[in-house]
Amino acid sequence: MDILEKLAVLSDAAKYDVACTSSGVDRNGQSGKIGSAAACGICHSFAADGRCISLLKVLMSNCCVYDCKYCVNRVSADTPRTSFTPDELADLTIQFYRRNYIEGLFLSSGVLKNPDYTMERMIEVIRLLREKYNFNGYVHVKTIPGADPSLVDRMGLLADRMSVNIELPTEASLLRLAPQKSPKAVIDPMSRISSRIRENSSERSAFRHAPKFAPAGQSTQMIVGASPDSDLKILRLSQGLYRTYSLKRVFFSAYTPVVEDKNLPSLLTAPPLLREHRLYQADWLMRFYGFSAEEIVSPKHPNLSLIVDPKCSWALRNMDRFPVEINKASYETLLRVPGIGVTGARRIIQARRAGTLDFDGLRKLGIVLKRARFFITCRGKCDEGVVIHPDVITRSLLSKRELEMLPAIRGGQIRFEDVPGISAITGGHRPEKLYISAQTTIGEEDEQRNEFGICV
């Protein structure tokens, strides 16, 4: 196979890996070398599916001795097999990098012969890049479960980010769908990487020139929708991973059916993209907004609402915490207001130093008030025309797309009880007045509510 065919096969086989981020490490260029890394990461292109292309994402080889049921590269799949030689791949990476097509390399692999052999081949690629080509750009590498710990150590000294795919959110699902991978084979390298990163930071405080071990940290990925696991399980696991192993990211990958199997959703099932999106929203809430998994999902409502985003759901369940006064609220409190994000909250804090804010001022800051206006006051006053009625708020919080989804509830596709944010306020507990509003008349909007089927 020539290099073009190899690239086609080995990038096609790698495309289901989600992570393509090049963030987490800030490294200036160095004379005699090629490359640098920006802390925020740089997207070099966007594919037709809207996903960012930052790294050359390929497999070292798509040959695999495992037979994980959900995977395109499983040994039983009938697909052309090939491998890059370390030289080919290192050269391709450098040539793409010089042309500014990419920010670096994202290298993963099927298990060729055995985990150790595969890891050695992968290490050789990165070693060539770093030592022969003086490559100073970003490298993200996937460790192979079951490989010798000393290989993990060697890899960590060459790569910026390492990851071990946890694949599925529960042991039971892993056993069913990836019988040759044990949870231990996944957790062991993860825990080793995290303790090596910790040791490395103390080494580096003692010896400034000590080599860096995976300076951009480690991440993982799990498949969503291939197993019946709930969002509660997924988010609790993510939270545990962030806390225990200081992971930088947990990625979710909506399962795209690749094979017919009695343990898997049928080939006709569309990937659960909206669920994946909600999980990412929840993940963001945990990483940047100070939420815990338990605030987002509970054993009573183990799945995220597809209709209302997780932050709105939380706000609707906790209306007693609102409204917050924009001119006094802390950064942490502002972050909990639906419609105000990290950027918005920072701008509010900054602008407050120069004077008090009113609703017009907020608009000038670029804060979108569509959602936020129901949860805030400026100088003690609500926004003009704000109607504080649970149904009106709920409806106003929904985007056009979310509103369009609502008739589906009546059709029985989404059970009403599955929509936490909404059921909490329209169910048994239904506060008359959530807080004093500037205007209490319920206008035409209220008339329409039955059309949308929100109110029972």
Added chain:
Amino acid sequence: MNSETNLVYVYDGTIEGFLCCVYESFVRRRVPSVISCARGQTMFFEETEWIATDIAHSDKVYASLAEKICPEAQDFIRLSFLTQRADKEILMYRFICIGYRVGRKVLDMLTDDTVGTLIKAVRNLQREAHLLMGFVRFTIYDGVMVSCISPQNSVLPLLSDHFSDRYPEESFLIYDKTHQMAVVHKPEGTLLTSMREIALPPIEDSEKAYRTLWQCFYQTIAIEARENPKCRLTHMPRRFWHNMTEFDLCTDQTPVSTEVTGEVPDAVREFE
């Protein structure tokens, strides 16, 4: 100072020239309503004054930004000058006036019309520069990396720092068609220069091979079941596409000039 609604300052289009306008205004206690580098567009009822550039004056004003406002104000003014806003000079002038009055707080006045507008313009500039750090595509001609871009803001100074740091040992040229400027980098140094047009030789075969490889990767990496053209456009607006190798509409083989010389670009030669 009294506001004079029809005083127009005309300067040479450099940031030093602009700073001299600020100097003149404060020395003569006059307030311009327009500051422009375009000559010969004045209306008969306007009083136009040509402001000559004097480095001593501009240095004084530039230093005063750090002293009377804050050191960040210097960076902010330099960035503001690169933005695409047609009225940036008068906004910058007014920003400086407010800054002299209130000090470093001016940078927090996000809800003020002048300050807010300028901050938004700078944000727009920085966003475009950040996108281009990813979207710039180099074509290699005889070892020299060449790229053409058509940005809305004058992003070249920002890109120059980024790429000089990234490719210290390479020779590259980035040509900005919109502003007819280029940055030329060689291991010995970097030069920002104006350039009316650029003539490029035909693409070499090895180059074509890497382009094909990249196009193949770009096509393959997308998951069909997740196709989302709207999302792609949001992140990568179409105005960038025609300079990008992954699309067939990429035309940078023959940018601006139709002349094909088979030579390395002149500016690179001159720089040698």
